[in-house]
Amino acid sequence: MDSSSTTALVDLVCRAQRGEEAAQRELIVSYQHRVAGFVYAMTGRSDSVEDIAQQVFIKMVRALDRLQAPAQFESWLFRLARNTCIDHLRRQKLRRIFIAFGPEHEDVPEPAGAVDTEELDALRHALDQLRPQDRALLALVQEGRSHAEIAETLQSSVAAVKARLHRAREQLRQHYQPHHES
Amino acid sequence: MNPEPYVWHQLQNHAASRLRPGFADRVLRVARAGVEAAPSLLSQFLLCAATAAACFAGVALFQAHNSSIENQRSLAAWQDIASATSDTGLGQ
Numbered sequence: 001m002d003s004s005s006t007t008a009l010v011d012l013v014c015r016a017q018r019g020e021e022a023a024q025r026e027l028i029v030s031y032q033h034r035v036a037g038f039v040y041a042m043t044g045r046s047d048s049v050e051d052i053a054q055q056v057f058i059k060m061v062r063a064l065d066r067l068q069a070p071a072q073f074e075s076w077l078f079r080l081a082r083n084t085c086i087d088h089l090r091r092q093k094l095r096r097i098f099i100a101f102g103p104e105h106e107d108v109p110e111p112a113g114a115v116d117t118e119e120l121d122a123l124r125h126a127l128d129q130l131r132p133q134d135r136a137l138l139a140l141v142q143e144g145r146s147h148a149e150i151a152e153t154l155q156s157s158v159a160a161v162k163a164r165l166h167r168a169r170e171q172l173r174q175h176y177q178p179h180h181e182s
Numbered sequence: 183m184n185p186e187p188y189v190w191h192q193l194q195n196h197a198a199s200r201l202r203p204g205f206a207d208r209v210l211r212v213a214r215a216g217v218e219a220a221p222s223l224l225s226q227f228l229l230c231a232a233t234a235a236a237c238f239a240g241v242a243l244f245q246a247h248n249s250s251i252e253n254q255r256s257l258a259a260w261q262d263i264a265s266a267t268s269d270t271g272l273g274q
Contacts, residue, residue: 021210028206036201037194049200054209061213119189120196126185142190173184 006071013070016061024064027073028057034143035081041139042085044128052088056081075153078143082136082153089132119178126175134168141165 015023032053039052059080067076127135133154140150151161221229 024210025206028209032201032205033194033198036197040193040197040200046196046200049197050202050205053201054205054212057206057209058213061210117189117192119185120192123185123189123193142187142194169184176183176185178183178185178189 009073010070013064013067013073017064017067017070024061027060031074031077032057035077038078038081038136038139038143039085041127041142042082042132042135043088044124048088052084053081055088056084059084072152074145075149078140078145079153079155085136086132122176122178126172126177129175130168130171134164134171137161137165137168138172 012023012026016027035056036049036053039056040046040049043049043052060077063080067073127138130138136154137150140153145153147158147161151158154161
């Protein structure tokens, strides 16, 4: 991101922090597709993308005035998205413990027409084999975030991010088989 | 093999297509409604205090009612004993 677009973003965030609805709407519109992609990579379910993305942006609107550094907005937003996805996955896991679903209710396939191509299906399947933290890492890299920005988003060190990223890529490579999927 | 970048783009496009039109407006409406409808800390505290007071009053009333019935029963039993005692002249 160049300095003029950074300045524009900071200005937009500051206006949104003051409660300007137009600025808040602009922020949502600017980031909704990226956040939706991130949520899909994290959860692997396209039918919950809108719900979770909505939760992320509601949290964003409500907590925006507590953001100290508007320049860090993107890292902060993706941290919100990551935490919301992890909460969602944790709740799902708990629900499986307390509500005894039969095996036929587990791993319900994506609705018809939900998956476009073999490659996308394979990527979704491969991501599903990874830990949520690793999925977040890979999704952030695809977002074009630098190691430093990812470290800030995940509240970790750059060295740890590099090591984890190497492992996550290795695991993704092992599970990604686009031409062997049915 | 690793997924090509275009597969990641497909993933993002597919996810973006799941957002219905008017997404931003819906988010803002829900966020505002939530802020307006969200109870304040004071009102939550008052509700907790009122609930606790109502529970305490319920327990106290129940206890008083039970004690009163128990007292009446004991008194009646003692009266029976007293009258039986006076009838047999053991009380003198």
